[in-house]
Each structure stands twice: as C-alpha cells, then as structure tokens.
Amino acid sequence: MIKILSAQQIRALDAYTIQHEPISSIDLMERACRAFVGWFTERFDETQKVAIVCGTGNNGGDGLGIARLLKMWGYPVSVLLIRGGTDTEDFKTNLERLKGKVEVIEIASTDSDLFSRYDIVIDAIFGSGLSRPAEGIQAAIIQQMNQADVIRIAVDIPSGLQTDKLSQGEIFKADFTISFQLPKLAFFLPANHASVGEWCLVDIGLSKAFIKEISSSHFYLTSKYIRRILKPRSKFDHKGTYGHALLIAGSYGKIGAAVLSGRALLHAGVGLLTLHIPQCGYSIVQTSLIEAMVDVDAHEHFLTTLPSLDKYTTVGVGPGLGQDALTIKAFGKLLEDFRKPMVIDADGLNILSANRELLRTVSPGSILTPHPKEFERLVGKWSDDFDRLEKQKALAKQLKSVVVLKGAYTSIASPDGMVYFNSTGNPGMATGGTGDVLTGILTGLLAQGYSSVDAAVTGVYLHGLAGDLAAREKGMISLIASDVIDFLPAAFKKAMA
Numbered sequence: 397m398i399k400i401l402s403a404q405q406i407r408a409l410d411a412y413t414i415q416h417e418p419i420s421s422i423d424l425m426e427r428a429c430r431a432f433v434g435w436f437t438e439r440f441d442e443t444q445k446v447a448i449v450c451g452t453g454n455n456g457g458d459g460l461g462i463a464r465l466l467k468m469w470g471y472p473v474s475v476l477l478i479r480g481g482t483d484t485e486d487f488k489t490n491l492e493r494l495k496g497k498v499e500v501i502e503i504a505s506t507d508s509d510l511f512s513r514y515d516i517v518i519d520a521i522f523g524s525g526l527s528r529p530a531e532g533i534q535a536a537i538i539q540q541m542n543q544a545d546v547i548r549i550a551v552d553i554p555s556g557l558q559t560d561k562l563s564q565g566e567i568f569k570a571d572f573t574i575s576f577q578l579p580k581l582a583f584f585l586p587a588n589h590a591s592v593g594e595w596c597l598v599d600i601g602l603s604k605a606f607i608k609e610i611s612s613s614h615f616y617l618t619s620k621y622i623r624r625i626l627k628p629r630s631k632f633d634h635k636g637t638y639g640h641a642l643l644i645a646g647s648y649g650k651i652g653a654a655v656l657s658g659r660a661l662l663h664a665g666v667g668l669l670t671l672h673i674p675q676c677g678y679s680i681v682q683t684s685l686i687e688a689m690v691d692v693d694a695h696e697h698f699l700t701t702l703p704s705l706d707k708y709t710t711v712g713v714g715p716g717l718g719q720d721a722l723t724i725k726a727f728g729k730l731l732e733d734f735r736k737p738m739v740i741d742a743d744g745l746n747i748l749s750a751n752r753e754l755l756r757t758v759s760p761g762s763i764l765t766p767h768p769k770e771f772e773r774l775v776g777k778w779s780d781d782f783d784r785l786e787k788q789k790a791l792a793k794q795l796k797s798v799v800v801l802k803g804a805y806t807s808i809a810s811p812d813g814m815v816y817f818n819s820t821g822n823p824g825m826a827t828g829g830t831g832d833v834l835t836g837i838l839t840g841l842l843a844q845g846y847s848s849v850d851a852a853v854t855g856v857y858l859h860g861l862a863g864d865l866a867a868r869e870k871g872m873i874s875l876i877a878s879d880v881i882d883f884l885p886a887a888f889k890k891a892m893a
C-alpha cells in the first residue's frame with residue numbers, strides 16, 4: 397500500500413531524508429532530475445525539440461537540472477525562465493551549473509508565440525510548494541503552454557495544481573505527470589484528470605523509514621498489500637469454511653443482474669450460494685447458475701418476502717431489485733432482521749436514499765457500493781471533489797460501514813476515517829452490469845470471513861484486475877460484464893502468486 401501524503405508531509409519527508417540519509421539538498425534534487433530523465437529518455441528520442449519552463453523554487457531547480465542532463469543526452473533543449481518570488485539555493489546552484497551549456501531565455505511577457513518551435517514542453521514552474529493560485533505572467537504562460545501543439549510533461553505535479561486541496565486559477569494540462577516517489581491526492585480526483593494526464597511515479601530514494609512511521613489517512617492500493625490479505629485454502633477446509641451467502645437481486649426484466657452477481661459470487665470463492673429471486677427468474681437462474689440454490693419469492697415479478705435468514709453468513713442485496721412499495725417493505729425488514737455485515741448496492745441504495753429512516757438500521761460493518769449518481773442520492777450534491785471525499789468519509793462514519801464510491805479510482809472509505817484508492821480497472825468496465833459483478837465479489841469475500849474493510853479493498857482490487865486482464869484480451873470497447881467474471885479466476889491467481 398502506498399501512503400498518500402499532504403504537501404506539508406512531503407516537505408517534511410524531503411527534509412528528513414536530507415538530514416538522516418544524509419544527503420545534501422542539491423544531491424537529492426540531482427537524484428530527482430536523473431529519475432525524471434530516466435523516464436524521459438526511454439520514451440522520446442533526441443530529435444525532439446524540448447522547452448523546459450522553470451520557476452525559481454525547487455521545482456524550477458529540478459527543471460534546470462533536467463535541462464542540463466537532457467543536453468548531455470543530446471536533446472536540443474531550451475530553458476524558459478519565469479522570474480518572481482525568491483530563488484531557492486538549489487535553484488541558484490542549478491542555474492550556475494547550466495551556464496554556457498543550455499540557452500536560458502527569461503520570459504517576462506507572453507506577447508510572442510513561445511512554444512511553436514518545440515515538440516515537447518516540460519513544466520517546472522511550480523511543484524508541491526504552490527501556495528496560491530497561479531496568476532499574472534505565470535498564469536498567462538501556463539495558458540500558452542496549454543494551447544500549444546506539443547506534448548506536455550509535468551515535473552512532480554502540474555503547475556497550478558494543489559497537492560491536497562481545491563485548486564483554482566490556471567493549471568497546466570499535462571499529457572504525462574512524472575511524480576517523485578509518492579502520488580498526490582489530487583491525482584485521484586475526477587476534476588483533475590485533464591491536468592494530470594497519465595501519471596507515473598519515479599523513485600528518488602526518499603526515506604522509507606520516515607514514510608513507514610508517518611501517519612496518513614489516504615492510501616493507494618498495491619498488489620503486495622492485496623497479496624497479504626488473501627488467505628490460501630488449507631487441506632481440511634470444506635464448503636462450510638467459506639460461508640453461505642444469500643443474494644437478493646433481480647426483478648422482471650432485470651434477472652440478468654442477479655445472474656451476474658451470482659456468478660461473480662461463486663467465482664469469488666463462496667462455500668454455498670442461495671439466490672432469493674421473484675418467480676419469473678426461477679428457470680433462468682436455475683439454468684445459468686447450476687451451482688447455486690434458489691429460493692423463490694411469493695411474487696411473480698419482484699421482491700416482497702424474505703426467506704428465513706438464520707443460516708446465512710452474509711447477504712448481498714440490491715442489483716436489479718426495483719423499488720416497488722412491497723420491495724421497500726421487504727428490504728426494510730431485511731435490514732431489521734439481519735444484523736451481520738452485508739453488501740448493499742444499486743436499488744438497495746436508492747431505497748435507502750428515498751427512505752432515510754432506514755439508514756439507522758444498516759448493520760454496522762456493511763459495505764455500500766454507490767456509483768456517483770447513487771452516492772448523490774444518498775448524500776446530496778457536493779461542491780467539489782474534496783467535498784465529495786469528505787461526504788464519503790462522513791457517511792462511512794455515520795453508518796459505521798464501508799462506503800465504496802465507484803469510478804476510475806474507486807475510493808473505499810472505512811468507518812475509522814481511512815480512504816483507499818484503487819489502482820486497477822479501466823474504462824472498458826464502463827458498461828452495464830460490472831457493478832453487479834462487484835457486488836457479487838464483495839459478498840463472496842464477506843461470506844468467507846474477511847473483515848468488511850479487507851473484503852472491500854480486496855474485492856474492488858480484484859474486480860479491476862479482472863477487468864484489466866479481460867481488456868488485454870478483448871479490448872476495452874467490446875468488454876462486457878460477463879468478461880470480468882470470466883477473468884476473475886485469473887485475477888485471483890495473479891493476486892495470490
């Protein structure tokens with residue numbers, strides 16, 4: 397798991413590394429420059445004309461160091477320098493080291509067309525030290541960089557983008573952001589995608605001991621972390637070891653949702669599965685999920701009654717359920733009677749939004765899996781992505797449950813205030829039914845005895861990984877929800893290897 401640190405914590409990490417490695421600040425900067433250049437030279441050849449736009453802080457210092465190294469590699473490089481603010485010591489040293497090697501053009505206005513003769517523009521105006529919105533000359537130059545027909549690359553973080561709070565003013569729109577060692581919270585928020593582009597981390601050897609000790613409430617999931625959670629099977633295990641899940645899903649016209657969730661649940665390793673479905677779904681489910689048992693509702697078309705709940709380890713409820721008045725009543729009774737953690741999705745969430753008194757009865761430790769629209773119905777409109785994140789944390793705390801907000805970087809908020817951002821998944825999964833698949837996986841993991849947070853984190857990761865493996869074979873456009881299930885076994889194998 398990778399910790400996501402605040403701008404202030406990153407500054408402390410830099411300072412700690414300098415003091416305790418020990419390494420001089422300028423040598424650490426040189427390491428950062430080399431790491432950036434390592435990434436750059438693997439992708440672009442020496443025919444590319446490069447402009448590096450530098451401020452006068454340490455991000456600008458990085459830019460100057462990068463210019464010197466790229467020149468040594470044989471790239472045609474110019475530095476465009478924007479004065480203003482106090483020059484940092486390392487900036488001054490790197491400017492001195494550049495003398496006679498690379499052309500440095502000081503820019504004080506944007507009257508002329510600055511970038512048309514370049515192929516690539518590297519942004520080193522502001523890094524994590526941005527203290528206020530970019531304005532004046534910096535803002536005008538960022539705007540010109542954004543309009544130029546070039547490949548845009550940001551050093552550490554796009555200029556104008558705040559590391560851990562709401563950004564305003566002009567922001568560099570990177571195609572690539574090469575970030576030092578740790579990702580920034582801003583990278584995971586939908587509104588920043590146009591600024592951050594594709595991001596990657598380069599290791600600059602910041603203190604691992606410090607990172608280990610420092611507390612953070614935001615994390616980025618890694619395969620290593622998931623590997624540690626997943627439990628291998630043991631010789632004398634039997635189906636009773638892996639729980640009996642009850643899946644309550646489907647209504648007339650939406651029995652497919654129950655089948656998708658049920659199939660995913662089985663492949664997620666549950667011991668036994670019973671589906672509770674309306675009568676119209678009986679033959680469909682019995683034929684398509686021969687490993688599952690079926691319990692049939694009193695109603696032909698939707699949920700109105702509940703089976704006896706005693707024998708079930710956990711319940712997954714919501715996909716394709718509909719919101720008939722009788723369904724709402726049965727759902728309310730389910731929440732009242734089943735007091736163990738369960739997974740609530742789709743119409744289960746919509747019923748909660750429309751019948752808010754039911755929120756009080758959500759069993760602690762449950763997992764709620766809204767997509768953004770369902771989340772808005774639950775918590776109301778948010779002013780920006782940071783507000784959305786706060787609302788997600790607040791709901792998790794209020795319900796003492798895990799709130800999984802689905803999207804490109806699905807975020808998983810635990811009741812104790814932690815947020816985990818998923819690292820797997822792709823836009824090929826933006827297709828009907830993939831959410832139902834996730835519900836099945838999460839219910840399957842809960843049934844097997846994983847804690848709610850472990851089940852949520854692992855399930856979301858595996859769901860995205862299965863989607864990635866499926867996309868590799870099928871392509872993103874043709875990918876459908878069933879493909880995600882088909883690749884779930886491969887995802888488990890890969891995650892446990």
Ligand SMILES: NC(=O)C1=CN([C@@H]2O[C@H](COP(=O)(O)OP(=O)(O)OC[C@H]3O[C@@H](n4cnc5c(N)ncnc54)[C@H](OP(=O)(O)O)[C@@H]3O)[C@@H](O)[C@H]2O)[C@@H](O)CC1
Pocket residue numbers: 410411421424425426428451452453454455456458480481482484521522523524525526527528529530531534551552553576
């Ligand atoms: N050893 C290390 O620490 C390492 C650091 N590294 C690199 O350092 C970067 C952080 O550097 P940094 O802290 O110097 O801040 P940086 O982002 O360059 O900007 C600060 C300057 O900009 C100014 N300023 C801010 N906002 C402004 C605005 N809107 N408009 C105008 N001015 C504004 C601000 O002025 P002030 O707020 O003080 O008035 C100050 O002068 C980090 O992202 C990474 O690239 C790596 O080399 C690894 C080793």
Ligand SMILES: Nc1ncnc2c1ncn2[C@@H]1O[C@H](COP(=O)(O)OP(=O)(O)O)[C@@H](O)[C@H]1O
Pocket residue numbers: 742767802803804805806820821822823824825826827828829830831832833834859
């Ligand atoms: N661009 C994307 N990148 C990664 N994952 C995505 C993307 N778009 C959708 N997904 C994933 O696909 C699933 C969609 O769920 P949902 O919207 O509930 O679909 P449905 O209701 O049709 O089943 C979520 O797990 C989400 O994270």
Ligand SMILES: [K+]
Pocket residue numbers: 455519520521522523550551552553554555
């Ligand atoms: K930058």
